[in-house]
Amino acid sequence: MTSVELINIEKHYGGFHALKDVNLSIAEGEFVVMVGPSGCGKSTLLKTIAGLETTSAGTLRIRGRDVTRLEPGDRGIAMVFQSYALYPHMTVAENMGFGLRMAKRPKAEIDAAVARAARILRLDEQLEKKPKQLSGGQRQRVAIGRAITRSPDVFLFDEPLSNLDAALRTQMRVELSTLHAELGSTMIYVTHDQVEAMTMASRIVVLNRGRIEQVGAPLDLYTNPDNLFVAGFLGAPRMNFVAGEVIAANGSSARIVCSGGLEVTFETLTTQVGVGETVTLGIRPERLRLGDAAAQIRIAGNVRLTEYLGRETIVYVDAGPLVTTGSDSGTSVFTVQIADVRPFDNGSAVSLGFDPADAYLFASDGRTITPSKPVAKI
């Protein structure tokens, strides 16, 4: 059954076009995470679903009911805010019961709902405290509890873990996933943290400049990004991009040359390209191999810097005339990720290698034109 349906949603702020023709259908019980860079419209979209923002055009349905013009309280949603937004003058119990109290539910029912939420979130000891007396993690739990007591059709989360420290964030991430499994409710979650997106989502929605770039399961999006933006946005460290030009094309195969004279041949492109077209080659840091003589494409370079992260090593390699574009580090060097710890001397010569089958090719409009790669089964 469809839980939430967005049909041609548009949003204008004066002259600013915040949401552009957003269409999305979310099934009952899904955990959908919306990600994107700041200003991409993900929070606006969430607030639009909540009813805190109006839509300029389009229809919004929750469980088949048109709620486009309804007040937030009448939509069957509950929301957890980044700032927690707890009522400071109310106790934890009053905070959690406020929604039901506004709905004029009998006191016994409110008490039961609050007790149940408190049990799930381990807040039984805190019910009589005021929000100020709680820690950040506890406050976030109260905010979640306030959502649970209303037994909404849809839970909305607006960057709920951003204000927590790293350890607590990991803990709450696990708790939220557990909670989703326990309640089985539809949840829509906005974050700029791709780790949260990859770990919690049943589906990820990538937004950019008010438009949905791609929707899909985390590993699908990671393995088969539809375009340059999604390829660059998901994955840390980021994919290496190299600008190139098509020098020979024959049916679905094409040969490209990159700066520094590197030539790569792609055999089965999904779209034909013409000679002279500018393209972008992409290769994930973990798909670049150091000193592998068997690799089909090999690049000579020097180690610029090495980061030892304990279980993995990130090596930045300067490949001379061959430069990458738009990297995380703001330089034009290649990022290589190695799954173990190996020492490298700065300045030492290394050979980078990869297979064209592991690489991506993006057309001049940013679309991915290499065929889909097999997704790891989980």
Place this chain on the structure above:
Amino acid sequence: MSTFWRNHRHWIAPTLFIMPGALLFGVVIILASAETIWVSFFDWDGVGEKQWVGLANYVQLLDDPQFHVSLKNNLIWLAMFMLAPPLGLALALLLNQPVRGMRVVKSLFFVPLVLASVTVGVVFTWVYDPTFGLLSLIFGYFGATAPALLSDEHLVTFAVVVAALWPQVAFCLVLFLAGLNNLSEDLIGAGRVDGARGWPMLIHVILPQLREVSFIALAVTVIGALRSFDMVAVMTSGGPFGSSTVLAYQMYEQSIFSYRFGYGAAIATVLFVIMAAFIAWYLRTLLKPEREGI
């Protein structure tokens, strides 16, 4: 010297900065108040010898019908001034709409704050004038005759308080507008998601956030009502027949015009005690949440 300065500047510098203010406050407020209380135990015309009379001034106050009128009028001021915070809040909520041109409307409401209270008094004296005032015009429009508010001993205090309420409401309005600007948008959003709107939204979500502002508005209003003086002086000089005097005005009248400084000081002391009681309550309420760490 430099070592001495380095070791002790953490208390020397603040002390030096506080000194001028403390000195001024000590002389003008503390010393003057103490002397006023002292003077209230004497019979004194302001120039000649002071004569110790003990509590005689206070005993006389108890039987002074004029003092009872002043006290009663102060209570009327206090009660009617309590309208200022809710009226100011209502206006602030009304004016806090994102409508084009609202800034101009807002600034119009600030006008009485710009005017000296003496001006407000004079303007209202004209408004109340039974022959050519605005009030008589309005009454005349309906074919009625306007009451002479300022010469009616039963209505005069109410008329003066209404005039004084004008700037007081505007003051509360400014406070609440500032408070409304600082509302948490997320909190209002949370309230809307929880289904609160209209009255419940105001009571449960908006007002608790305005608690501190309301408290300041209330305190300023109470103090404003108790120290009311200038409006009475300008509009009625306490008349007719002393029916619109308040404690502050009676004190001034007794001391300056009747040369009874001891008696005036006794009235001032009573007013001081009333104020002190209120301020003690205020500080207690203000400091309580701080002590509880909330």
